[in-house]
Amino acid sequence: MNSGKRVFHNNEDCPVRNVVAQIGDKWSLLILFALVDGPERFNALKSRIEGISQRMLTQTLRDLEREGYISRTVYPEVPVRVEYALTELGKGIVKPLYELVLWADKHQPTIERARKTYDKHKK
Amino acid sequence: MNSGKRVFHNNEDCPVRNVVAQIGDKWSLLILFALVDGPERFNALKSRIEGISQRMLTQTLRDLEREGYISRTVYPEVPVRVEYALTELGKGIVKPLYELVLWADKHQPTIERARKTYDKHKK
DNA sequence: CTGGATCCCAATTGATACTG
DNA sequence: CAGTATCAATTGGGATCCAG
Numbered sequence: 344m345n346s347g348k349r350v351f352h353n354n355e356d357c358p359v360r361n362v363v364a365q366i367g368d369k370w371s372l373l374i375l376f377a378l379v380d381g382p383e384r385f386n387a388l389k390s391r392i393e394g395i396s397q398r399m400l401t402q403t404l405r406d407l408e409r410e411g412y413i414s415r416t417v418y419p420e421v422p423v424r425v426e427y428a429l430t431e432l433g434k435g436i437v438k439p440l441y442e443l444v445l446w447a448d449k450h451q452p453t454i455e456r457a458r459k460t461y462d463k464h465k466k
Numbered sequence: 467m468n469s470g471k472r473v474f475h476n477n478e479d480c481p482v483r484n485v486v487a488q489i490g491d492k493w494s495l496l497i498l499f500a501l502v503d504g505p506e507r508f509n510a511l512k513s514r515i516e517g518i519s520q521r522m523l524t525q526t527l528r529d530l531e532r533e534g535y536i537s538r539t540v541y542p543e544v545p546v547r548v549e550y551a552l553t554e555l556g557k558g559i560v561k562p563l564y565e566l567v568l569w570a571d572k573h574q575p576t577i578e579r580a581r582k583t584y585d586k587h588k589k
Numbered sequence: 590c591t592g593g594a595t596c597c598c599a600a601t602t603g604a605t606a607c608t609g
Numbered sequence: 610c611a612g613t614a615t616c617a618a619t620t621g622g623g624a625t626c627c628a629g
Contacts, residue, residue, distance in 0.1 A: 358571035359499050365570070365577070367495060369602090372486050385611050396603050401612060411580025422610045423609095432576055439566040446562045447488070448481035453555055454488070457534025492621090508592055519622050524593060545591045546629065 365410055370395055370403045372440065375429070378413065379437055382428035412436060488533055493518055493526045495563065498552070501536065502560055505551035535559060 366372055370392070377383060377391050389400055404427060407413045412433035418424040429437065447454075489495055496515050500506060506514070512523055527550060530536045535556035541547040552560065570577075 358567050358574070359495055361574060361577075362567055362570040363492060363495050367490055367492060369486060369490060372482055372490060376482050389611095396605090397612070398603070398605095398614095402602095409581055409584040410577050411584075417611095423612095425611060432573060432580070435573065436566075436569060439562065439569045442565060443559075443562040444481050444485050446559060447485040450555060450558065451481070451484060454484075454533050457555070458532055461532040461534075520593070521595095521623080522621065525621095540592095542629085544629080548592060 365406075365412075366436070366440075368403070370399055371407060374400075374403055374407060375412065375433060375437055375440065376444075378427060378429045378433070382416075382426045385425050385427070388427065407433070488529075488535075489559070489563075491526070493522055494530060497523075497526055497530060498535065498556060498560055498563065499567075501550060501552045501556070505539075505549045508548050508550070511550065530556070 366375070373392050373395070374388065377388055383391070385400070385404075388404075389395060389397065392400070404413065404415070408415050408427075411430055414428050414430050416426045416428070418426070489498070493515070496518070497511065500511055500514050508523070508527075511527075512518060512520065515523070527536065527538070531538050531550075533555075534553055537551050537553050539549045539551070541549065
């Protein structure tokens with residue numbers, strides 16, 4: 344329907360929207376990739392992901408946990424230790440994400456050039 | 467170096483950062499996918515991408531143009547017609563993005579379940 | 590009329606200070 | 610250590626205005 348074109352963009356159940364809503368923010372991808380090498384503690388993540396505030400780290404971790412991408416484990420030691428790790432689902436999404444990153448990395452020079460051309464052309 | 471772990475997250479030239487900076491926002495993906503079927507005019511995009519404001523559409527189109535993902539062509543008719551289209555680079559990134567969307571679509575039910583479990587568990 | 594710029598206000602995000 | 614609370618700064622939505 345709709346003159347033969349798949350309309351992907353208008354509905355609540357649009358798969359593109361769902362991707363964007365879940366990981367299309369500034370920090371989710373960084374956090375997921377920060378966990379590929381294994382579980383990390385809160386403050387370890389904070390220092391690995393340069394520029395993130397505790398506020399955003401907490402909030403994004405909660406969101407990712409809610410969607411099922413990561414798990415949160417509290418070890419009741421003193422002082423308390425909280426570890427975040429990728430779930431199976433989280434490990435799963437990292438694969439296509441990694442393809443994307445590889446692509447972007449490969450084409451980075453092209454983009455760099457495009458940017459310069461644009462900036463020079465437009466006053 | 468760094469105890470054998472690739473450190474991906476701290477630097478300016480981190481490829482993950484570059485991806486996120488370019489398409490990790492609320493609208494870029496939607497716009498790219500709205501153009502896979504062929505060029506579209508400004509207002510056509512605005513109505514296809516439900517919920518976007520002119521402000522954000524203009525701004526995100528400019529950004530995508532700057533990075534080289536889309537082209538902007540002005541046809542000096544009356545009234546003026548402005549068409550946006552994917553460049554070769556834009557068509558290129560859509561492929562890994564599509565993989566990601568397929569993955570997300572496939573695992574949507576799992577995520578849905580995770581969300582419900584989380585919401586029920588946490589008061 | 591179409592594409593887009595501007596202004597104002599609400600919503601998000603960020604920087605710290607503080608707490609269990 | 611792992612957060613929460615608070616307030617400042619940034620960003621986004623929507624109406625309005627403008628050029629061709």
